Amino acid sequence: MKVPTICRYCGGVIRLVPAESVYGSSAKRLGMQDENLYQCQNCNARVGCHKGTNCPLGNVANEVLRLKRIETHQAFDSYWKRRHMSRTAAYKWLARKMALSVQSAHIGGFEMDQCQKVIDLCRNEKEAA
Numbered sequence: 702m703k704v705p706t707i708c709r710y711c712g713g714v715i716r717l718v719p720a721e722s723v724y725g726s727s728a729k730r731l732g733m734q735d736e737n738l739y740q741c742q743n744c745n746a747r748v749g750c751h752k753g754t755n756c757p758l759g760n761v762a763n764e765v766l767r768l769k770r771i772e773t774h775q776a777f778d779s780y781w782k783r784r785h786m787s788r789t790a791a792y793k794w795l796a797r798k799m800a801l802s803v804q805s806a807h808i809g810g811f812e813m814d815q816c817q818k819v820i821d822l823c824r825n826e827k828e829a830a
């Protein structure tokens with residue numbers, strides 16, 4: 702994934718910042734105390750990094766897309782936990798369904814349409830089960 706430098710929403714400058722500067726004391730609870738984020742210095746659009754690296758998970762997200770990514774994560778997590786899948790197996794399933802490599806199948810980097818597709822997949826499979 703290309704490192705974002707200019708915000709796609711507002712054209713502001715994107716900088717790599719410590720997660721702590723965004724999440725404050727919650728960074729520890731979120732397991733992100735040593736992680737960095739890319740953040741637009743103008744409008745606060747942001748995206749996380751692959752754990753332990755400065756490689757962005759995807760493009761920066763504004764608040765609407767961030768909420769969508771959170772909703773998607775909840776649908777996905779409850780899907781695989783309900784089925785007693787391992788986390789690894791769940792991400793393999795996700796990658797296959799999304800026609801992505803396991804390395805790039807990160808909801809934290811998904812766009813709106815990809816998020817919706819995951820939500821639909823998790824719902825449809827639930828009905829079929």
Ligand SMILES: [Zn+2]
Nearest residue numbers: 708711741744
């Ligand atoms: Zn911006």
